[in-house]
Structure formats: structure tokens, C-alpha cells
Amino acid sequence: MNAAEKARVGRAADGPAPPEEEEGEAGGKEPAADAAPGPSAAFRLLVTRREPAVKLQYAVSGLEPLAWSEDHRVSVSTARSIAVLELICDVHNPGQDLVIHRTSVPAPLNSCLLKVGSKTEVAECKEKFATSKDPTVSQTFMLDRVFNPEGKALPPLRGFKYTSWSPMGCDANGRCLLAALTMDNRLTVQANLNRLQWVQLVDLTEIYGERLYETSYRLSKSEAPEGNLGDFAEFQRRHSMQTPVRMEWSGICTTQQVKHNNECRDVGSVLLAVLFENGNIAVWQFQLPFVGKESISSCNTIESGINSPSVLFWWEYEHNNRKMSGLIVGSAFGPVKILPVNLKAVKGYFTLRQPVVLWKEMDQLPVHSIKCVPLYHPYQKCSCSLVVAARGSYVFWCLLLISKAGLNVHNSHVTGLHSLPIVSMTADKQNGTVYTCSSDGKVRQLIPIFTDVALKFEHQLIKLSDVFGSVRTHGIAVSPCGAYLAVITTEGMVNGLHPVNKNYQVQFVTLKTFEEAAAQLLESSVQNLFKQVDLIDLIRWKILKDKHIPQFLQEALEKKIESSGATYFWRFKLFLLRILYQSMQKSPSEALCKPTHEDSKILLVDSPGMGNTEDEQQEEGTSSKQVNKQGLQERSKEGDPEDPTDDSLTQSGDVGGREPMEEKLLEIQGKIEAVEMHLTREHMKRVLGEVYLHTWITENTSIPTRGLCNFLMSDEEYDDRTARVLFNLPVLPESDIQKVFAP
Structure with missing residues (x-):
């Protein structure tokens, strides 16, 4: 610079x-x-x-x-x-x-x-003041842009x-x-x-x-009664x-x-x-x-x-x-x-x-x-x-x-x-x-x-x-x-x-510097990223330039997540990962210059055929994700001799060496999906809690949860006390909404 x-x-x-x-x-x-x-x-x-x-x-x-x-x-x-x-x-x-x-x-x-009287009266007064023989009246009236x-x-x-x-x-x-x-x-x-x-x-x-x-x-x-509009002082007032x-x-x-x-x-x-x-x-x-x-x-x-x-x-x-x-x-x-x-x-x-x-x-x-x-x-x-x-x-x-x-x-x-x-x-x-x-x-x-x-x-x-x-x-x-x-x-x-x-x-x-913006975001009492767009834009600019998240910010953010667990810090982490993922992506011009066979195959698999059912589309979506990952892994093994290694690699915190871009992208994508899954679970628990607290529960009350509780408990590794409490409530597991509203 x-x-x-x-x-x-x-x-x-x-x-x-x-x-x-x-x-x-x-x-x-x-x-x-x-x-x-x-x-x-x-x-x-x-x-x-x-x-x-x-x-x-x-x-x-x-x-x-x-x-x-x-x-x-x-x-x-x-x-x-x-x-x-x-x-x-x-x-x-x-x-x-x-x-x-x-x-x-x-x-x-x-x-x-401005409305100072009836239209007829105002027109007569303006004509009177404009043609007045007194220059203090006529010139003041003609030069004042409020009147004209x-x-x-x-x-x-x-x-x-x-x-x-x-x-x-x-x-x-x-x-x-x-x-x-x-x-x-x-x-x-x-x-x-x-x-x-x-x-x-x-x-x-x-x-x-x-x-x-x-x-x-x-x-x-x-107050005293209004004066005559024909008086220039009243007209000004x-x-x-x-x-x-x-x-x-x-x-x-x-x-x-x-x-x-x-x-x-x-x-x-x-x-x-x-x-x-x-x-x-x-x-x-x-x-x-x-x-x-x-x-x-x-x-x-x-x-x-x-x-x-x-x-x-x-x-x-x-x-x-x-x-x-x-x-x-x-x-x-x-x-x-x-x-x-x-x-x-x-x-x-x-x-x-x-x-x-x-x-x-x-x-x-x-x-x-x-x-x-x-x-x-x-x-x-x-x-x-x-x-x-x-x-x-x-x-x-x-x-x-x-x-x-x-x-x-x-x-x-x-x-x-x-x-x-x-x-x-x-x-x-x-x-x-x-x-x-x-x-x-x-x-x-x-x-x-x-x-x-x-x-x-x-x-x-x-x-x-x-x-x-x-x-x-x-x-x-x-x-x-x-x-x-x-x-x-x-x-x-x-x-x-x-x-x-x-x-x-x-x-x-x-x-502000990047460090000042990061500290202000971590200690903010607002807990809303939209209200701090100017600060997070500074963070975005820094990550896009350096193509990595500074170590001090990662450590401070992890401490905040461990101590409070607020969704604000999880959303901040998701924002950082998405920006880091964007910084490692190739520019559109670079991607167009070197088309690969794997890319064309991925496009063919991703496009669903006419008349597919929902199950077929889901299977195709799963297969496309697998092909995406396989293609990235194959390219990471083969490598591209034409690509410069300095621009396509990011800093590695533990080893100090450099890893291929595709492997880093897969790693960041996995972290993004993990944070998104955590936020999805938190929103589900919040919705279920609001529904339960604002529902008058009687003997025949059934709350359709559309399988949310089953989804929260589907992962055995996910152990959350709030999810267990919601799952054990007698009125929440009624998941089939069609039975509730059936005629």
C-alpha cells in the first residue's frame, strides 16, 4: 500500500x-x-x-x-x-x-x-407587495425565496x-x-x-x-387575534x-x-x-x-x-x-x-x-x-x-x-x-x-x-x-x-x-484497526451482527487480504463460546469461516480458464432429470455431494503443476508447512456444516420452548412438533440437557401434524 x-x-x-x-x-x-x-x-x-x-x-x-x-x-x-x-x-x-x-x-x-391564508387572499397580497412603492417592502418580498x-x-x-x-x-x-x-x-x-x-x-x-x-x-x-394578512409584518410572521x-x-x-x-x-x-x-x-x-x-x-x-x-x-x-x-x-x-x-x-x-x-x-x-x-x-x-x-x-x-x-x-x-x-x-x-x-x-x-x-x-x-x-x-x-x-x-x-x-x-x-474491531465485537453488549456491519466488514476485509483468521481471534472466540455459549458468538464464528472459505476460492476468471472433466461430471449429476420423485432427488443430492468430495480429493492427490503454490495455500498453524487448497476447503466446509448444525439445533430448541411455554396444556392437548424432537436426539454424540428435557415432555412428541388436523 x-x-x-x-x-x-x-x-x-x-x-x-x-x-x-x-x-x-x-x-x-x-x-x-x-x-x-x-x-x-x-x-x-x-x-x-x-x-x-x-x-x-x-x-x-x-x-x-x-x-x-x-x-x-x-x-x-x-x-x-x-x-x-x-x-x-x-x-x-x-x-x-x-x-x-x-x-x-x-x-x-x-x-x-406555505399556507398563510386562502389562495385568493394570498395572491392579492403577493401582487400588492410586489408592486409596492415602498422599496423596503417590494425588494424584501421579491428577494426572499421563502415567499417566492x-x-x-x-x-x-x-x-x-x-x-x-x-x-x-x-x-x-x-x-x-x-x-x-x-x-x-x-x-x-x-x-x-x-x-x-x-x-x-x-x-x-x-x-x-x-x-x-x-x-x-x-x-x-x-394570544391576541391574528392580524391582517395585507400587513407585510403579519405576512412575514x-x-x-x-x-x-x-x-x-x-x-x-x-x-x-x-x-x-x-x-x-x-x-x-x-x-x-x-x-x-x-x-x-x-x-x-x-x-x-x-x-x-x-x-x-x-x-x-x-x-x-x-x-x-x-x-x-x-x-x-x-x-x-x-x-x-x-x-x-x-x-x-x-x-x-x-x-x-x-x-x-x-x-x-x-x-x-x-x-x-x-x-x-x-x-x-x-x-x-x-x-x-x-x-x-x-x-x-x-x-x-x-x-x-x-x-x-x-x-x-x-x-x-x-x-x-x-x-x-x-x-x-x-x-x-x-x-x-x-x-x-x-x-x-x-x-x-x-x-x-x-x-x-x-x-x-x-x-x-x-x-x-x-x-x-x-x-x-x-x-x-x-x-x-x-x-x-x-x-x-x-x-x-x-x-x-x-x-x-x-x-x-x-x-x-x-x-x-x-x-x-x-x-x-x-x-479502527482489525484488532480493535475484533475486540469490540467480542466484548459487544449488542449481540447482533447486523447492528455492527461496519465492524464485521473490517474483519471481512482483513481475512480476504490475508487468507487466514488470526490465531488470537480464534482463541478468544473459542473462549467466549466455552464460557457463555451464546448464539451470537456461534454466528460470529460461522461468519469468519464463510469469509475464510471465500478467500480461498479461485476467482471466476481462474476457474473459467482451466475447466476439468470432473467439473462437467458434477454438473451432469447435480441437474435432476424431469419427473424425478423426492426420494430420487434426495439420492441424487447425496451422490452429488459424494462426487464433489471425491473430485476434490482426487485433484488434491494429482495436483496441478500450473497452479502457483504460494497463492493457493494458506498458513498452517500447527505444522508450519502448507497444505493443498482442496484439503483446506474440505476442512473449512466441514467446520461450516458443524456450526450450521449447532445453530439449527439451538433454533429448534428455542422454537419448541416458546411453543411449550405459550400453550395451555390440558388432558387432550397435543403439540405438533413435526419431528423436531426426534431430530434433536437423532445424533448420539450430541448430548444436551435442554434437548433431553424437551424430549421427555409428554405433549411434545406428537410429531404427526396430519393426524392432528385430519378430518
């Missing part, structure tokens, strides 16, 4: 920033030497490029054009559509490149017109301003929903139900406009109160639903907070799974009191099994605060009594992005919440933790990171690592280090020019488990000249 593909990041070129100050809850300032950032020599980051780079058809749009979902899909906001890239770890693909499934969410063809999304002589506003992914488990398939905000202020919720096409489930801008129209554009009955700026999803929460018989049942729900231009926040509550307009439970509007709001994010905190939530709102003028959110009928959730100001100075540094990461404080022995916000070229951080004295707030700024403003920021929810980037192709990794009082940040500089060459960056996003970093790049300056054309690409770099 050449120097352009791999870059080791050591001590940053610029020195540490001057020490900052942190402000506690009492408002007093204390020297915060721990808050002073500095390049770290203890943390060294290895960055490696992954292929392929995905080319975009259109230029990117919006402030944060890149977002990575929990189900491993990357959304890229462009001027004509949202490009969705799904990372797939395909065990049947022998290639070393990333496997990416690409779909697209097209932008609407018609422009979005069609553009008249200007090109229409197309493309997307912002996208936000919901948590996993919100759509009908148990995956993530996509909230999309267009440049002309249309907010919709999209779902990918059939894998190839995205479907719009609901238009929230239209629904919210209808609600405001029905309430005469008043949030409460105590009605547009401002329904122009979305940002939207963010909350975590999945549980609500109580009362049935007709007055019984209560728990129903999953999710909240979508929408920040508007006038500072109001609409909190939509959706019942899960979300299928459309009928899944909307409620919509409440909160007045934030922040002028010129720019960004928001959910604050979710858990303390002593009590969950608290709020909304972090940032302003273009600088202030940041948390607003309480009253979640009615939400089980186990509490809210703040009053807003909490995190930063109150009007220093004219706009808040560009906010992230919140839950962490555990090792010194205070309690959970805490880390809030980071990008403000210009600085990173504002705030540590919140609840103690006996109340809510403690420690805040400061990290300086000296970038010479240009931060254009994108992302955070790893696993360990709280923050990544920031500026447009000059420099990415900073900030690692929080806890101290007795608060925390400090160790940071590293990642020069993308060492990996991709001279590039400009437009956005970054980290994968859910922190294995990959997605970057939107264009060509940078060459010999002091800007490129004539801009080619937008989404490129991927690794943030």
Missing part, C-alpha cells in the same frame, strides 16, 4: 492552544488546565482508504449534507436528490472492496408554498437542505425512517419499504400549515412560524395506550422535533411502526425564546433508572440552552423544571452543529452527558451530570483546531470521540479524557491530502460503531489553481 492510501497521524503540527476556563453551576470561574487541548502522543490513529469512491451526479447542498443511520445507510443531500448508500457485508462476495447498495430519493417537481419558491426569473429552488435518520425499528420493516427537508422548506418523512424505492409517508409541512390555518395562526387561545430550519429524531420511548376494556398496553413511539425560523419548536409524536398520517399521535409547539435559531439536538439523560429529556437549541448569535420537553403519557421519562443555559454570551459566533453523547464518569461513578457544538473554528463543550447537589454544568471551548470555520462535525456514540472538519481537507479527532473535575480533550490531525491527494471537504459522518468515516470531497488546488470542474465523491476511510 502506497503513501497516498495510508497515513499515520502523529503529533499535530500546531501546538496546544492556550489554557481555557470552565464555568461551574455557581457561575464562578476556575482555571481549567484540563480543558486545554493538545496534540496527543499517546493516541495514534491509522487511517486507511477503502474503495470504491462513490461519485455523485449533482453537487451537494445544505449545511450538513452527510448523515449515517443506525442501520448503516449514508444519506447525501444533493441539488436534485438524496443519494442513499447502504453498506452491506456480503459473505458471498470474494472482492475486497466495500459492497454498497445505492438508491435515491428524488426532489419534488413542484415547489412548496418558484423564483420567477430565477431558477427554482431544488435540492435538499437537511436530512435526519430515525432510530432503528421505526418503519414497517424495523429499519430507520428518513426525515428530509427540501430547499423550498418542504418537510417529509420517507421510508424504504421494498429496498429499491423510497416512498413518501407524510408531508409534515402541509399538515402543520393546515393546523395553523384552523387555529387562526395562534398557538394558544390566550406567518411564513416564519412554519419555515423549518432543522429537525431531529428522539430515541424510541414507550407510551401507555388505554384499550376499550380500560386495560393499558405499552406502545412504542418516537418524537420528531422541528425547529422553525421564529424560534418555535413543533414536537411530533409518531406511533410505531410509522406507516403514514394515521400514525401521528400528537403535535405540540414549544416557544424557545431564541432569536435566529440555527440548530437543535435531543438531550437524553439517564440517572438512577430515570430518563430525562430536553432539546438543545443553538442560535446564530451564539447562545446555547436546553429547553424542557413535557412528554405526556411517556413511561419512565421526566423533564427539566426550567431551561438550562449552557452558553449565554452573544458573541456573534453562530452555532453550526450540536451533538450530544451519553458517557459514564469514572471518577464520579455516575452517568453524564457530553454536549459539543461547532461555533466558527472552535468547539464548545459542556459536561452535564446530576449529583446530590443538583445539575452540575462544566463548559469551555477547544481552540486551535482549524484555521478555517468548521463545516461539519460528527460524534461516535460508542466512546464519545468527536470529529470535525474544515473545507481545507483537515479533520480533527477529539478524544474526551475525564479528570477529577470535568474533562479534557486529546486531539489528532488527520490530513486527508495524505490519503486522497489535494481535496476539499464538504461533510463527514462516522459509522454507528466508529469503524469508518465517510467524507464528501472535491478536487483541491493543483499548482495554486482551482479545478475547472468539481466532481463530488463520497469516500471512506477506516478509523
Whole structure:
């Protein structure tokens, strides 16, 4: 691998920033030497490029054009559509490149017109304002694209301003929903139900406009009556109160639903907070799974009191099994605060009594992005919440933790990171690592280090020019488990000249080594390989390159299987064996170059004749497997003098020599079949246990098991206590389902 593909990041070129100050809850300032950032020599980051780079058809749009979902899909906001890239770890693909499934969410063809009154009244007012002799009215009206999304002589506003992914488990398939905000202020919720096409489930801008129209554009009955739409100030107010700026999803929460018989049942729900231009926040509550307009439970509007709001994010905190939530709102003028959110009928959730100001100075540094990461404080022995916000070229951080004295707030700024403003920021929810980037192709990794009082940040500089060459960056996003970093790049300056054309690409770099990914998979509390696709893809890449499984991983995995026996580790072992089998297979081009007679015979035997019975087909399947094994053994004995021995052999752990490829393939295939058989038995026992526990057993009860118990006990070498218990139950061995349902 050449120097352009791999870059080791050591001590940053610029020195540490001057020490900052942190402000506690009492408002007093204390020297915060721990808050002073500095390049770290203890943390060294290895960055490696992954292929392929995905080319975009259109230029990117919006402030944060890149977002990575929990189900491993990357959304890229462009001027004509949202490009969705799904990372797939395909065990049947022998290639070393990333496997990416690409779909697209097209932008609407018609422009979005906010509902501020009846069509006739709105048309009259627009004509009045456009022909007004007062230039402050006519010019303001003509130049504001919110009032004129069609553009008249200007090109229409197309493309997307912002996208936000919901948590996993919100759509009908148990995956993530996509909230999309267009440049002309249309907010919709999209779902990918059939894998190839995205479907719009609901238009929230239209629904919210209808609600405001029905309430005469008043949030409460105590407000003054609405003004005249012919007044330009009222015309602006009605547009401002329904122009979305940002939207963010909350975590999945549980609500109580009362049935007709007055019984209560728990129903999953999710909240979508929408920040508007006038500072109001609409909190939509959706019942899960979300299928459309009928899944909307409620919509409440909160007045934030922040002028010129720019960004928001959910604050979710858990303390002593009590969950608290709020909304972090940032302003273009600088202030940041948390607003309480009253979640009615939400089980186990509490809210703040009053807003909490995190930063109150009007220093004219706009808040560009906010992230919140839950962490555990090792010194205070309690959970805490880390809030980071990008403000210009600085990173504002705030540590919140609840103690006996109340809510403690420690805040400061990290300086000296970038010479240009931060254009994108992302955070790893696993360990709280923050990544920031500026447009000059420099990415900073900030690692929080806890101290007795608060925390400090160790940071590293990642020069993308060492990996991709001279590039400009437009956005970054980290994968859910922190294995990959997605970057939107264009060509940078060459010999002091800007490129004539801009080619937008989404490129991927690794943030973890193989050893780190393997350790995280072995110690994971998720116990789900699908939720850790980015980590297992790193494992797949390593095995395909080296054509063997490292010894330390095999030993650690066997210890986990012996100690716990969880099916998660068995599935992980099956994944490793399948990837190892793929790595030893010949490429299709090599297989086509040297056809053998045994291959043709195998194909003839494998193809069943017309009119065969099931028994004949089973016999043929058995004979084909035998021929397969015999052919492989014969070829292993004869050998092929034309095949190079170095590429076709794998490492042998015990002897240290090399064995023929065919024998190794047979050995790996036997291990795969053994693991598959074990998982099949475990699933059978689980199904039988569920059936038995959820069946009301009477004297004449018979449970058709279709021979599952007999299959579990068919192998004498397989000795399992659970299988013996299930086999001895009197109701389970009724295996003939035809007798049970016979007329």
C-alpha cells in the first residue's frame, strides 16, 4: 500500500492552544488546565482508504449534507436528490472492496408554498407587495425565496437542505425512517419499504400549515387575534412560524395506550422535533411502526425564546433508572440552552423544571452543529452527558451530570483546531470521540479524557491530502460503531489553481484497526451482527487480504463460546469461516480458464432429470455431494503443476508447512456444516420452548412438533440437557401434524 492510501497521524503540527476556563453551576470561574487541548502522543490513529469512491451526479447542498443511520445507510443531500448508500457485508462476495447498495430519493417537481391564508387572499397580497412603492417592502418580498419558491426569473429552488435518520425499528420493516427537508422548506418523512424505492409517508409541512390555518395562526387561545394578512409584518410572521430550519429524531420511548376494556398496553413511539425560523419548536409524536398520517399521535409547539435559531439536538439523560429529556437549541448569535420537553403519557421519562443555559454570551459566533453523547464518569461513578457544538473554528463543550447537589454544568471551548470555520462535525456514540472538519481537507479527532473535575480533550490531525491527494471537504459522518468515516470531497488546488470542474465523491476511510474491531465485537453488549456491519466488514476485509483468521481471534472466540455459549458468538464464528472459505476460492476468471472433466461430471449429476420423485432427488443430492468430495480429493492427490503454490495455500498453524487448497476447503466446509448444525439445533430448541411455554396444556392437548424432537436426539454424540428435557415432555412428541388436523 502506497503513501497516498495510508497515513499515520502523529503529533499535530500546531501546538496546544492556550489554557481555557470552565464555568461551574455557581457561575464562578476556575482555571481549567484540563480543558486545554493538545496534540496527543499517546493516541495514534491509522487511517486507511477503502474503495470504491462513490461519485455523485449533482453537487451537494445544505449545511450538513452527510448523515449515517443506525442501520448503516449514508444519506447525501444533493441539488436534485438524496443519494442513499447502504453498506452491506456480503459473505458471498470474494472482492475486497466495500459492497454498497445505492438508491435515491428524488426532489419534488413542484415547489412548496406555505399556507398563510386562502389562495385568493394570498395572491392579492403577493401582487400588492410586489408592486409596492415602498422599496423596503417590494425588494424584501421579491428577494426572499421563502415567499417566492418558484423564483420567477430565477431558477427554482431544488435540492435538499437537511436530512435526519430515525432510530432503528421505526418503519414497517424495523429499519430507520428518513426525515428530509427540501430547499423550498418542504418537510417529509420517507421510508424504504421494498429496498429499491423510497416512498413518501407524510408531508409534515402541509399538515402543520393546515393546523395553523384552523387555529387562526395562534398557538394558544390566550394570544391576541391574528392580524391582517395585507400587513407585510403579519405576512412575514406567518411564513416564519412554519419555515423549518432543522429537525431531529428522539430515541424510541414507550407510551401507555388505554384499550376499550380500560386495560393499558405499552406502545412504542418516537418524537420528531422541528425547529422553525421564529424560534418555535413543533414536537411530533409518531406511533410505531410509522406507516403514514394515521400514525401521528400528537403535535405540540414549544416557544424557545431564541432569536435566529440555527440548530437543535435531543438531550437524553439517564440517572438512577430515570430518563430525562430536553432539546438543545443553538442560535446564530451564539447562545446555547436546553429547553424542557413535557412528554405526556411517556413511561419512565421526566423533564427539566426550567431551561438550562449552557452558553449565554452573544458573541456573534453562530452555532453550526450540536451533538450530544451519553458517557459514564469514572471518577464520579455516575452517568453524564457530553454536549459539543461547532461555533466558527472552535468547539464548545459542556459536561452535564446530576449529583446530590443538583445539575452540575462544566463548559469551555477547544481552540486551535482549524484555521478555517468548521463545516461539519460528527460524534461516535460508542466512546464519545468527536470529529470535525474544515473545507481545507483537515479533520480533527477529539478524544474526551475525564479528570477529577470535568474533562479534557486529546486531539489528532488527520490530513486527508495524505490519503486522497489535494481535496476539499464538504461533510463527514462516522459509522454507528466508529469503524469508518465517510467524507464528501472535491478536487483541491493543483499548482495554486482551482479545478475547472468539481466532481463530488463520497469516500471512506477506516478509523479502527482489525484488532480493535475484533475486540469490540467480542466484548459487544449488542449481540447482533447486523447492528455492527461496519465492524464485521473490517474483519471481512482483513481475512480476504490475508487468507487466514488470526490465531488470537480464534482463541478468544473459542473462549467466549466455552464460557457463555451464546448464539451470537456461534454466528460470529460461522461468519469468519464463510469469509475464510471465500478467500480461498479461485476467482471466476481462474476457474473459467482451466475447466476439468470432473467439473462437467458434477454438473451432469447435480441437474435432476424431469419427473424425478423426492426420494430420487434426495439420492441424487447425496451422490452429488459424494462426487464433489471425491473430485476434490482426487485433484488434491494429482495436483496441478500450473497452479502457483504460494497463492493457493494458506498458513498452517500447527505444522508450519502448507497444505493443498482442496484439503483446506474440505476442512473449512466441514467446520461450516458443524456450526450450521449447532445453530439449527439451538433454533429448534428455542422454537419448541416458546411453543411449550405459550400453550395451555390440558388432558387432550397435543403439540405438533413435526419431528423436531426426534431430530434433536437423532445424533448420539450430541448430548444436551435442554434437548433431553424437551424430549421427555409428554405433549411434545406428537410429531404427526396430519393426524392432528385430519378430518
